[in-house]
Amino acid sequence: MKHSEAAEKFISDNERTNWHDKALWFVRAKRDIAIKQVAEWEELRALASQIKAHVMSNLDVLLEQFEANAIKNGIHVHWAKDAEEHNNHVLNILKEHRVKSLVKSKSMLTEECHLNPFLEKNGIEVIDTDLGERIIQFRNEPPSHIVLPAIHLTKEEVGETFHTHLGIEKGISDPKILTDIARAHLREKFLSADAAMTGVNFGIADTGGFVVCTNEGNTDMGVHLSQVHIASMGIEKIIPRQEDLGVFTRLLARSATGQPVTTYTSHYLTAQSGQVIHLIIVDNGRSKQLGRADYVKSLFCIRCGACMNTCPVYRRSGGYSYSYGIPGPIGSILAPGANPKEHSSMPFASTLCGSCTDVCPVKIDIHQQLYSWRQDLTEDKKTSSSKRLIMKMMGIVLAYPKLYRFSGITARWFLGFSPRFLIYNKLNLWGKQRELPSVPTESFRDWYSKNRRANL
Amino acid sequence: MSRESILAQIRKSKPELVGLPILPECHIVEGDLTEQFKKTLLLVGGQAIEISEGDIELHIKKMFGYLKLTACNDGTLNFSNIDTCSIDDPRELRDIDLAVLRCRFGVAENGAVWLTDSDLSHRALPFITQHCVLIIPKNGMVWNMHEAYQRIKQENYNGFGVFISGPSKTADIEQSLVIGAHGPKSLTVFLTT
Amino acid sequence: MKIGLFIPCYIDQFYPKVGIATLELLEKLGCNVGYPMDQTCCGQPMGNSGSEKEAVKTAELFVKNFQTYDCIVAPTGSCACYVKEHYDILKQTDATKYVRENIYELAEFITDILKVDQIDATFPYKVGFHSSCHGQRGLRLAQSSELNLPFFSKQKQLLSMVKGIEIVEIDRRDECCGFGGTFCVTEEAVSVKMGKDKVADFVRNGAEVITSGDVSCLMHLDGIIKRQKYPVKVLHIAEILNNTIER
Numbered sequence: 069m070k071h072s073e074a075a076e077k078f079i080s081d082n083e084r085t086n087w088h089d090k091a092l093w094f095v096r097a098k099r100d101i102a103i104k105q106v107a108e109w110e111e112l113r114a115l116a117s118q119i120k121a122h123v124m125s126n127l128d129v130l131l132e133q134f135e136a137n138a139i140k141n142g143i144h145v146h147w148a149k150d151a152e153e154h155n156n157h158v159l160n161i162l163k164e165h166r167v168k169s170l171v172k173s174k175s176m177l178t179e180e181c182h183l184n185p186f187l188e189k190n191g192i193e194v195i196d197t198d199l200g201e202r203i204i205q206f207r208n209e210p211p212s213h214i215v216l217p218a219i220h221l222t223k224e225e226v227g228e229t230f231h232t233h234l235g236i237e238k239g240i241s242d243p244k245i246l247t248d249i250a251r252a253h254l255r256e257k258f259l260s261a262d263a264a265m266t267g268v269n270f271g272i273a274d275t276g277g278f279v280v281c282t283n284e285g286n287t288d289m290g291v292h293l294s295q296v297h298i299a300s301m302g303i304e305k306i307i308p309r310q311e312d313l314g315v316f317t318r319l320l321a322r323s324a325t326g327q328p329v330t331t332y333t334s335h336y337l338t339a340q341s342g343q344v345i346h347l348i349i350v351d352n353g354r355s356k357q358l359g360r361a362d363y364v365k366s367l368f369c370i371r372c373g374a375c376m377n378t379c380p381v382y383r384r385s386g387g388y389s390y391s392y393g394i395p396g397p398i399g400s401i402l403a404p405g406a407n408p409k410e411h412s413s414m415p416f417a418s419t420l421c422g423s424c425t426d427v428c429p430v431k432i433d434i435h436q437q438l439y440s441w442r443q444d445l446t447e448d449k450k451t452s453s454s455k456r457l458i459m460k461m462m463g464i465v466l467a468y469p470k471l472y473r474f475s476g477i478t479a480r481w482f483l484g485f486s487p488r489f490l491i492y493n494k495l496n497l498w499g500k501q502r503e504l505p506s507v508p509t510e511s512f513r514d515w516y517s518k519n520r521r522a523n524l
Numbered sequence: 525m526s527r528e529s530i531l532a533q534i535r536k537s538k539p540e541l542v543g544l545p546i547l548p549e550c551h552i553v554e555g556d557l558t559e560q561f562k563k564t565l566l567l568v569g570g571q572a573i574e575i576s577e578g579d580i581e582l583h584i585k586k587m588f589g590y591l592k593l594t595a596c597n598d599g600t601l602n603f604s605n606i607d608t609c610s611i612d613d614p615r616e617l618r619d620i621d622l623a624v625l626r627c628r629f630g631v632a633e634n635g636a637v638w639l640t641d642s643d644l645s646h647r648a649l650p651f652i653t654q655h656c657v658l659i660i661p662k663n664g665m666v667w668n669m670h671e672a673y674q675r676i677k678q679e680n681y682n683g684f685g686v687f688i689s690g691p692s693k694t695a696d697i698e699q700s701l702v703i704g705a706h707g708p709k710s711l712t713v714f715l716t717t
Numbered sequence: 718m719k720i721g722l723f724i725p726c727y728i729d730q731f732y733p734k735v736g737i738a739t740l741e742l743l744e745k746l747g748c749n750v751g752y753p754m755d756q757t758c759c760g761q762p763m764g765n766s767g768s769e770k771e772a773v774k775t776a777e778l779f780v781k782n783f784q785t786y787d788c789i790v791a792p793t794g795s796c797a798c799y800v801k802e803h804y805d806i807l808k809q810t811d812a813t814k815y816v817r818e819n820i821y822e823l824a825e826f827i828t829d830i831l832k833v834d835q836i837d838a839t840f841p842y843k844v845g846f847h848s849s850c851h852g853q854r855g856l857r858l859a860q861s862s863e864l865n866l867p868f869f870s871k872q873k874q875l876l877s878m879v880k881g882i883e884i885v886e887i888d889r890r891d892e893c894c895g896f897g898g899t900f901c902v903t904e905e906a907v908s909v910k911m912g913k914d915k916v917a918d919f920v921r922n923g924a925e926v927i928t929s930g931d932v933s934c935l936m937h938l939d940g941i942i943k944r945q946k947y948p949v950k951v952l953h954i955a956e957i958l959n960n961t962i963e964r
Contacts, residue, residue, distance in 0.1 A: 285707030359537025419897025442767030463771030502940025
């Protein structure tokens, strides 16, 4: 479905739209307060962006260094060129260790690979352990936001979901009580799981270790209580030096939620005794994106979600209005790279206001990339042919002054003298909820000819 | 092999080499590290208490005396009633009410405390416990994460290291903050003098 | 110094009084202003819609019209920004480069080039200022709320020189109004919702008049105001800076 159609549906519930907009604006406001505490914020953004630029330009070397160090630390390293290979790696590892039940912490990469349905089909019980993820897993929904996966739901709906899936009393909607219920439920899952799966926020080339950031502590509960730890990492998640974390940990949580740092910043170098760590390095289209000069910066993303919280379109249309798993501004520059035809409407779901670019902690030029994708998708004829034709005609009218002036006179005459029903009908999308400007009898040029040119 | 094909594709696609920037030594900030730490920890749902080494036991009894099972990584403190070192399976830590852990250092700008494998009998301990007390020397404080990673580099760590900033929390239901998601429901840091 | 006045297509056709106010204001400030009679548009509508190739001829016409002036001034941040940022679609001749370097949004021109520190204008109303995105984040006419840098706004600075004016602050000082070029029709529902929220923010905070450096935003907001019958009016910043009539 096109973004505009899905968005219209979302907006038809005005109350919910207002609520969604305010909830996310609140996160943006918390972020603003947090960054104002850091005098050198803009310097940090520049540093992070430079580090990431270096990473992209030296990615093969850094990945090899990372791999060698990780192996030295006893980590089993696997490579996956696409989602299918990634999922097969996971399944094979689980089979090898006779795993029946897997606890998972949040990983957008495994979402991207559609890992859960694949594992379930193969008889593995998968438990998402991030509270938001667990809620949407019960509901069989994808995340609507990369940091706040259940932001589209009200507490009443969460209560209803727990009533259905956990058998709690009907009508409970207190977030504290609901969280306590989930805590007890998931504790049992942690204690009975055979393996834990996590994402990776940062893979550190010079130590071979990796870092995972969470607030709930679900990653560590899962990992330290099970015998097998599987971590999936996109190739772009590499940073060169451990001390680079000083820059990124200062940016990540402040941008994401306005916290000074995530509650847990866990550094995994080696497995604890009796445990194994498998790390899967995943490409899935990233190495292609690396070669697209206009879009390579999209790989800088550290998945903080700040561009979603600030985006006036995202806040009013919800995560599900975007056709790709990662919604919002960052999703809209990643999606066309993954599948241009399917996601062709996403780069147009923006006013190009540029707020995403200014809020981004690693300085991705998001709105410029949206503009570029619009050009590329149009050039590749992935947009509607009628729209392309209209633009072609406009381009002709505006290139010839006489034609432009004639069209202007005609348009003003039409708007000035037509009866209302001729102007305000369903073909006129402007006029559906807006009045057209009142029509002046003369253009500025006409006025100028009479009042200035005559005096020259 | 996917490894080779991925690396080959990267070599083909990657942009021209860009230099790696030099990181700031540490952004100098004027202010009281202890006060900043206390203020920030409060903000993230924890609390920091300045205390003299000799008063730790008494204070813990006063604060957490009602709790049954307490683990501690320091044998000189005399209130632990479970020896976690004798436990093999970390799942057996499930009933622990309180973990008292001596740690390395704290970070003033974000209220985080650094601890590593060598501070832990089990990695699960600071997560599975219902309440957590972390002890750091008051003078063992760095200002920010740049300084923190410089210190980590010097001291090195094996295996596992974690920054903990406050108790576990979530805001996944309607953005309302709830303390005590999966890990500890409270986190207290003792700053010892 | 000879100034070339650029009046964007929609102002020319639908808001001539904004063009007139701009011209009169510049003349009042002592400028020698010329208006190339064969101007049309900057090309942005095609570019933002993904068809920037269709904008090439229009952009070439723009360069041809304005290359002989010392400065080009436009009562719009959006079009000025388009010329600066996106005229890379043209061959970078000396004329193209010259035009890109010497185009200014009106308030930018008055503060940075004319360095005006007083304005002879009176406007005794409560005024809310809408910082249009391309002016703000494109031309940096004002500091973005996203950045941790000191606040400034060239347009607000000029407005504060007007006698009798009371500038009203809004809750979300630089959120987009939802116009967005063809976005306003291709994403009609989101566009209108954003516009409604923007107008409500101004009304809630007591603005009698909403002003901006861009008529496109105001046209969108005014369409909503008139349909919804909100008690607030829109005026371009040039109309306020050129106003001497008492209440």
